[in-house]
Amino acid sequence: MKPMHFSRRSFTLGAAAALLSxxxxxxAALAATAAQAEALVGKLVSDINKVIGSGKSEGAMIKxxxxxxxxxxxxxxxxxxxxxxxxxxxxxxxxxxxxxxxTGYISRKYGKRFREFIGGxxxxxxxKSVKNAFQVNGTMILRNExxxxxxFFVGKKSGKFYNLYLEGVNMLLTxxxxxxxxxxxxxxxxxxxxxxLKKAG
Amino acid sequence: xxxxxxxxxxxxxxxLAACSVPGPxxxxxxxxxxxxxxxxxxxxxxxxLDKGSVNGAGAFYVNAVPEGVQRNxxxxxxxxxxxxxxxxxxxQGRPGRATKNTLRFVINATLGFGGLADxxxxxxxxxxxxxxxxxxxVWGAPEGAYQELPLLGPSTERDTAGRVVDLFxxxxxxxxxxxxxxxxxxxxxxxxLGDRAKYASTVDSILHDSADSYAQLRLIYLQNRRxxxxxxxxxxxxxxxxxxxxxxxx
Numbered sequence: 449m450k451p452m453h454f455s456r457r458s459f460t461l462g463a464a465a466a467l468l469s470x471x472x473x474x475x476a477a478l479a480a481t482a483a484q485a486e487a488l489v490g491k492l493v494s495d496i497n498k499v500i501g502s503g504k505s506e507g508a509m510i511k512x513x514x515x516x517x518x519x520x521x522x523x524x525x526x527x528x529x530x531x532x533x534x535x536x537x538x539x540x541x542x543x544x545x546x547x548x549x550x551t552g553y554i555s556r557k558y559g560k561r562f563r564e565f566i567g568g569x570x571x572x573x574x575x576k577s578v579k580n581a582f583q584v585n586g587t588m589i590l591r592n593e594x595x596x597x598x599x600f601f602v603g604k605k606s607g608k609f610y611n612l613y614l615e616g617v618n619m620l621l622t623x624x625x626x627x628x629x630x631x632x633x634x635x636x637x638x639x640x641x642x643x644x645l646k647k648a649g
Numbered sequence: 650x651x652x653x654x655x656x657x658x659x660x661x662x663x664x665l666a667a668c669s670v671p672g673p674x675x676x677x678x679x680x681x682x683x684x685x686x687x688x689x690x691x692x693x694x695x696x697x698l699d700k701g702s703v704n705g706a707g708a709f710y711v712n713a714v715p716e717g718v719q720r721n722x723x724x725x726x727x728x729x730x731x732x733x734x735x736x737x738x739x740x741q742g743r744p745g746r747a748t749k750n751t752l753r754f755v756i757n758a759t760l761g762f763g764g765l766a767d768x769x770x771x772x773x774x775x776x777x778x779x780x781x782x783x784x785x786x787v788w789g790a791p792e793g794a795y796q797e798l799p800l801l802g803p804s805t806e807r808d809t810a811g812r813v814v815d816l817f818x819x820x821x822x823x824x825x826x827x828x829x830x831x832x833x834x835x836x837x838x839x840x841x842l843g844d845r846a847k848y849a850s851t852v853d854s855i856l857h858d859s860a861d862s863y864a865q866l867r868l869i870y871l872q873n874r875r876x877x878x879x880x881x882x883x884x885x886x887x888x889x890x891x892x893x894x895x896x897x898x899x
Contacts, residue, residue: 523899524899525891535895540898543898544898547899579890581891603891605891605892610889611889616873616875616880618889621868621872621889622868625861625868626860629859629864629865632861
């Protein structure tokens with residue numbers, strides 16, 4: 449094998465590429481590796497497990513879940529995805545209001561679901577890279593029930609979690625369908641839908 | 650008898666050949682639902698029925714029957730169904746899983762007091778169910794259109810054909826004499842009733858709280874079923890790419 453020459457040109461190219469890649473992602477906490485994505489989900493899961501095991505009231509648990517959700521989730525991506533194509537005609541005030549209302553709604557809805565798993569625990573099994581995301585596989589272990597699959601998706605750029613599958617059921621897709629149906633009920637009125645969303649979940 | 654069987658197989662093949670397949674671009678989000686109008690009518694019927702049964706039979710079962718007995722019934726239903734899993738796993742060319750389920754059946758039917766206790770799970774042989782719908786999938790039959798069946802709920806054309814065949818795949822129904830034979834079906838029914846009541850708030854949130862319960866149930870059923878059948882997330886058309894979402898302003 450030929451010894452590798454460290455030429456000035458390759459050095460400059462490398463440095464430029466490194467600069468470009470950081471410049472393209474201003475201020476992002478990079479989840480550059482699968483290990484980091486797994487660690488993030490590990491922390492998220494341990495926080496969820498603590499809440500499930502706390503034995504608090506439903507209202508208190510939902511507040512805890514909202515805090516966890518805000519800490520670990522990529523809220524703009526989740527909200528934008530749930531609003532789907534209707535987001536294109538929303539004003540920026542509507543978008544902000546939607547993200548807020550949606551965060552509360554999702555915490556109530558999934559907080560109640562996770563509350564059913566009292567006594568259970570989520571275990572992180574491993575991860576793999578899927579396009580612009582890391583897929584982190586987990587298992588929900590329950591007492592006296594068959595375990596089931598929980599899959600988390602962490603964005604490579606954001607380093608935050610943005611989607612969740614429970615036994616293959618895709619949260620973002622489910623919520624996009626739900627938000628779409630809520631909009632249809634209000635004949636496409638985004639403000640009315642946001643008002644409904646504040647009470648839903 | 651033999652003639653009836655030939656006719657039955659013929660009918661099944663016709664049903665499968667009629668499994669409709671979406672045209673290119675005809676199934677956004679992986680949903681192929683040409684019978685939506687009919688399905689929605691059935692859905693409304695099922696929903697009304699569900700409301701009645703949950704407040705009635707389901708609530709009674711969960712509240713009146715002790716939890717331990719409910720678990721016995723659930724175990725019995727699973728043990729009774731296990732020979733059918735074995736038949737299907739053999740047909741699917743999965744001898745390892747078929748063998749494990751055979752062992753599981755033998756252990757639970759004997760040490761587990763005729764299936765009332767799930768001893769096999771404690772020995773590491775956990776429940777591993779399957780059905781003829783999965784067998785058809787393994788054989789390469791297409792999923793077909795989405796269907797909502799009266800009483801039975803969501804299905805696909807492939808799964809409906811599978812359900813019909815599964816009425817005949819359990820060897821126990823040939824061995825066990827007539828009145829006792831139905832104990833398996835009764836246990837299965839009670840088990841489902843128990844599950845419905847146990848996951849009441851989850852099911853309620855889908856069936857009675859969501860803005861369009863038909864669309865929710867359809868999406869959830871199809872995704873969950875595909876997951877069960879081992880469709881991977883990368884080949885899955887429902888994968889959401891975080892970089893493809895315009896988050897400007899959110």
